Amino acid sequence: MNKKCPFCNINKVKTRIIENGNHCFVILSNPRLMPGHLLIIPKRHVEKLSELSNSELADLLKFTVKYQEKIIKNIASGCDVRQNYRPFIKDGKLKVAHLHFHLQPRWPDVSDELFTKCQKYEIELFKPLTDDEKADIEKLLEK
Numbered sequence: 001m002n003k004k005c006p007f008c009n010i011n012k013v014k015t016r017i018i019e020n021g022n023h024c025f026v027i028l029s030n031p032r033l034m035p036g037h038l039l040i041i042p043k044r045h046v047e048k049l050s051e052l053s054n055s056e057l058a059d060l061l062k063f064t065v066k067y068q069e070k071i072i073k074n075i076a077s078g079c080d081v082r083q084n085y086r087p088f089i090k091d092g093k094l095k096v097a098h099l100h101f102h103l104q105p106r107w108p109d110v111s112d113e114l115f116t117k118c119q120k121y122e123i124e125l126f127k128p129l130t131d132d133e134k135a136d137i138e139k140l141l142e143k
């Protein structure tokens with residue numbers, strides 16, 4: 001438990017806890033930006049996936065699969081799963097070091113403002129690596 005961490009010190013009255021499991025819990029987050037955006041959070045304060053026990057990993061994945069299916073069935077046409085590990089960014093309003101998965105509902109139309117704007121930049125920024133660059137990356141991943 002980290003005294004300054006918002007996920008270790010979750011306000012159980014203000015936070016919409018959707019499900020509380022043995023090792024993880026699910027909360028509703030950012031409903032204005034992405035209605036149905038959920039966070040799956042391990043109860044124990046860890047920052048990297050490699051720090052989770054097998055039962056914590058199993059719980060995290062179980063909830064991720066369960067709620068991705070619920071979002072696709074009941075809320076949106078798609079759903080991204082995202083986990084950020086960015087120790088080089090200071091904790092703040094938009095960054096919490098306590099590991100968590102984002103389930104982000106996605107719609108193919110312009111009502112999904114965040115997706116539409118991000119997609120524009122992704123398309124502009126995406127350039128394939130050369131064969132030499134790919135080989136260099138593969139070598140790094142073999143270590």
Ligand SMILES: [Zn+2]
Binds near residue numbers: 001002006044098
């Ligand atoms: Zn924490």
